[in-house]
Amino acid sequence: MESPEAARLSAEDISPSSNGPKAEPMLLDDDPDDLFAEATEEVSLDSPERQPILSDGPSPVITPVTPVMISSRADVFDRSPDQDEDEEENRDTFDIQISVSDPEKVGKDVCDSLSLCLQTSLSIFSRDEVCVKRRFSDFLGLHSKLASKYMHMGYIVPPAPEKSIVGMTKVKVGKEDLSSVEFVEKRRSALERYLLRTVKHPALLKDPDVLQFLESSELPRAVSTQALSGAGILRMVNKAADAVNKMTIKMNESDAWFEEKQQQFENLDVQLRKLHASVESLVCHRKELSVNTASFAKSAAMLGNSEDHTALSRALSQLAEVEEKIDQLHQDQACADFYLISELLGDYVRLITAVKGVFDQRMKTWAKCQDAQVMLQRKREAEAKLQHANKPDKLQQAKDEIREWEGKVQQGERDFEQISKNIRREVGRFEKDRVKDFRVVIIKYLESLVHTQQQMIKYWEAFLPEAKAIA
């Protein structure tokens, strides 16, 4: 499914240094159709009725009793000194820890208000430790701001988590049902990963909106609710896709690197989606295994009770106990499967969509440049015609327009160069970071598997003498 997603600016505004939402605030949301069957419907939750003061007020709903909370830490990211000369990051060791916690229920949304805590030694922050409260819509708002500011420059802006409507409705059914606990943890951890990725980006870290988001106790509710609505997003996406498709002049790719990289990302996209599907299947089957193990444990206990040979009866009861413990192990492992690997892969797939979006931006920039050249050509032709028409003021206007469009062409060419340069750098950084990211997570996951197996060994070794004692 090829839907070039990117924040699209209206064609007129090509200034790269916007420092605020000049264009319509847009939400960059990737198309999760094939991955998250539940998360396809993006529906406006920020409807007018749901404005600031809600009748219930925030009520803490679920004590996070989730089995495994994987806390993401950016101190794992270690900077190697050989960065591009363009990168102006600090030479401090990158030390920033972000945790997102205390999900609170606000109105219908079970995980809407969260605490965001920041610990850092970086100088750009005013304090070493900060804790603030944020709403889910604030996160989305931050992302939309960043997307509108940086996407068109070729920066890869990390995508924000989805709202996932199905997760919401599940919650309405039961107070403490497991799926809602899972949903809350899923969102909490997704938001944490999102922030960490955002601050890892050197340019984004310095962005005033990001700093404000992380530090200030109150955030202005500047984001218009319309923009976050599902219909609005769909419109944006389709407009963007149309823009690229309607490009009458196919981009003449002079730089082989771009062509190659685009193809590689296409391939990677396909592979990651397959991998993600397999991992989701694993999570599902492991949960089944846990359920079936628990069920077998009960049955073995019953069999033990029925058994009239004393020693065998005892051994069967012990077997039932072991299987119960193993069931718990499976549950924990399923969590690790999910939070470490499955969610990570989902993040990657969406990141790659952001990468592809950036390539599309470049094409759009190129198209703009072409359009400007065409325009310039026309103005020149018009001026040439007016030369013979003897209309001095119109001629002057034509000359002015030529100058104007010459300027635009130059600007367009500069933009194109800049975005190409940015993308090269971004992709290089992205590749390095992601592989590190990936490796760290795989190591964590393997360690979780080792732990599970070691526990298994313990349980079975404890059972062995019981089995041998059957006489």
Added chain:
Amino acid sequence: MTSISEDSDKEKVHSVSVDLNNDASLVIDIPDALCERDKVKFTVHTKTTLSSFQKPEYSVQRQHEDFIWLHDTIVETEEYAGLIIPPAPPKPDFEGPREKMHKLGEGESSMTKEEYAKMKQELEKTVQVHEVFLQRLSSHPMFRKDRNFQIFLEYDQDLTVRRKNAKEMFGGFFKNMVKSADEVLISGVKEVDEFFEQEKNFLLDYSSKIKDATAKAEKMTRSHKNVADDYNHISGALNNTAADNNTAFKKHLEKCAEVFEKLRVSISKVEDRMASDQELKLTELLRYYTRDIQAAKDLLYRRARALADYENSNKALDKARLKGKDVAQAEENQKQCLQKFDKLSESGKKELTSFKARRVVAFRKNLIEMTELEIKHAKNSVSLLQGSIEILKSN
């Protein structure tokens, strides 16, 4: 055609029923099995010193249906009513692989390694269960002398014709008998013997529990195999990603390729082996004893039937005495019923006692073996995983 050859020694001890094949005078095993199209052909190999056999050694080809024929004829034999008749082996289940075999025959697709491995596992299981059936017969003092058993072992032709004849003769007769016997038992025959009263209660309860445990174990094993399959797919996908040259990160992924291969072995193969061993030791054990418990229950039913017959004969005798007609005949009938009942009770007691011992020994052996295997696999997995972690950390 897929075949397996058991390289292990002839004196193989089966987990589900231990202490078989100890008597060298009649040694039976199934060294080979062929799976062609939709039939499995077992090679039944017999070594004997008994004079009742024509030759000291035989090898014959038998199909599953032949085993069923043998089982049914033994069940129908009145003489064996007081014995626990070894349960018939279940039909080999090769659903998926069978379709593949058909396709292979038509020269279509080829089997993947996975499918082949699964087929081999199924084959091993079915061989084990058919072999145990024969060995239970050969190790029992009465069954081993059975005429049909001997024919089964030594007749070098196809048994198909014999099977057809037998079906015509008996055709479902016994099944009907069991049904009515079932009801007799349930309707609460007054049990005088304490031993049998206890056994009845135990067997009735135990049989439903073990049936349930078997079903749950099967589900658990199936889930375990699914997990192993998923790991296989994942590692395959990872390998593809690493091997694909035209992908982003390829430089970095090359370093990981070695690790992914190790992971494939450590995670997916080990999980698969764990699942298989659990199936062989636990699930198969429970399956077998569910059938064996049923065989023990059948014995009780037959005895209960004999008891009912005896009581009926008593009533008939009383009636005859009252009428003064056919008294001698009725007396004779009553005597025979009593004899039959006593015989069943006596041999039944022996059989049920040795059954319990056999069951306990088998459970012990299997539980120990399963536990030791789980430990071994888990340790193996840990060392492989730790090796992979080392490699990844050092990069």
